[in-house]
Amino acid sequence: xxxxxxSPRYKVAKRGQDVAxxxxxxxxxxxLFWYQQALGxxxxxxxxxxNEAQLDKSGxxxxxxxxxxxxxxxxxxxxxxxxxxxSAVYLCASSLPLTGTGGYTFGSGTRLTVV
Amino acid sequence: xxxxxxxxxxxxxAEGNPLTVKCTYSVSGNPYLFWYVQYPNRGLQFLLKxxxxxxxxxxxxxxxxxxxxxxxxxxxxxxxxxxxxxALYFCxxxxxxxxxxxxxxxxxxxxx
Numbered sequence: 001x002x003x004x005x006x007s008p009r010y011k012v013a014k015r016g017q018d019v020a021x022x023x024x025x026x027x028x029x030x031x032l033f034w035y036q037q038a039l040g041x042x043x044x045x046x047x048x049x050x051n052e053a054q055l056d057k058s059g060x061x062x063x064x065x066x067x068x069x070x071x072x073x074x075x076x077x078x079x080x081x082x083x084x085x086x087s088a089v090y091l092c093a094s095s096l097p098l099t100g101t102g103g104y105t106f107g108s109g110t111r112l113t114v115v
Numbered sequence: 116x117x118x119x120x121x122x123x124x125x126x127x128x129a130e131g132n133p134l135t136v137k138c139t140y141s142v143s144g145n146p147y148l149f150w151y152v153q154y155p156n157r158g159l160q161f162l163l164k165x166x167x168x169x170x171x172x173x174x175x176x177x178x179x180x181x182x183x184x185x186x187x188x189x190x191x192x193x194x195x196x197x198x199x200x201x202a203l204y205f206c207x208x209x210x211x212x213x214x215x216x217x218x219x220x221x222x223x224x225x226x227x
Contacts, residue, residue, distance in 0.1 A: 004158070031213055042205055042217035043159070056214060091158055095213065103149065103161030104215070 002026075004107035006092050012113045013082045021077045021110045023092030032075050033104065034067055035091040043091055049075060082114045117142045119208045121218035128196045128225055136191040136221045138206030147209040148189040150180055152202050153220075159205065165189060176200070196225045 005024040013019050025032050031050050035043035036059075045059040051072035060067070064083075069075040079086055089111045093104040118141045128134045140146055147166050151159040163174025170182045180191045189206060203222050207215040 033213065033215075035215075040220075042207075042219050043215075045214045045216070048213060056212060059214075093159075103164055105161070106151075106158035108156070108158045 004092055004094050004105050006090075006107035006110050008110060009108065010111050010113075012115060015083060015114055016081050017114075018078065018080045019082055019112065021079075021090050021112070023075045023077070023094075023107060025073065025075070025092070025094030026105055029094035029096060029105075030072075031095045032069060033093045033095075034075070034077050035093065036061075037089045037091055037109070039088070046077070046090075079112075082112075084114050087112055087114045117146075117208050117210065117216045119206050119216055119218040121204075121206055121221045123221050124219075125222045125224060128223070130198050130225055130227050131195050134191075134193050134196045134200070134223065134225070136204050136206075136223060138189045138191065138218060139187050140189060140206075140208045141187065142208055142210070144210070146189075148180075148182065149207040149209065149215065150174065150178070150189075150191050151205045151207060151217075153205065154202050162191070162204075196223075198225050198227055201225045 007022045033048050034046040037043040047067045048056040049069045064080045066078045089109040091109045093106045095104045120139050149164045150162040153159050163172050165172045165182045173179045178193050203220050205220050206218045209215045
């Protein structure tokens with residue numbers, strides 16, 4: 001596609017519910033990133049894929065967070081047993097293989113509200 | 116550890132005046148520096164980057180940024196502000212891994 005597509009755009013979850021957030025990167029982009037942006041804050045790194053390999057998951061805040069990209073294209077971020085502190089905008093970004101030097105293309109994000 | 120600071124929560128300028136949004140960084144080694152803009156309910160849009168070379172980097176929508184190694188700064192500038200430039204601006208630092216560390220953001224308000 002022309003841009004990075006994320007769905008759903010908005011998600012309201014009851015505390016304790018599991019959620020799955022989808023990211024469809026730009027076609028041909030090898031690298032894919034997930035970021036979490038709390039209200040009034042800058043985005044914070046969660047995890048990074050190169051093709052289907054998850055090369056860095058150091059930013060995942062707990063073992064309730066899990067990300068996958070099984071075929072090296074679409075990625076899913078799953079949050080189990082959601083807590084109120086998980087409320088944030090979850091941003092996905094993709095880039096060409098030369099990571100670190102390129103300007104990443106971000107999706108519009110999924111706004112998760114845990115009630 | 117890498118870090119980036121944006122010392123101003125908000126910058127106010129009049130339309131037509133020059134604008135500066137400040138950013139300082141801390142890295143070991145050579146920095147990769149970026150500026151992004153975020154409009155309400157939108158994702159981040161890439162403005163410009165510094166990897167190596169000329170210290171003055173030109174980007175989208177007439178923005179530019181100056182890399183200053185001695186002051187560890189990468190301030191965003193524009194000679195003549197537009198009302199439509201009003202948005203949230205993020206400075207970020209990255210390295211070879213691709214992971215970006217973002218600042219807290221600066222809200223730019225351009226008044227007619």
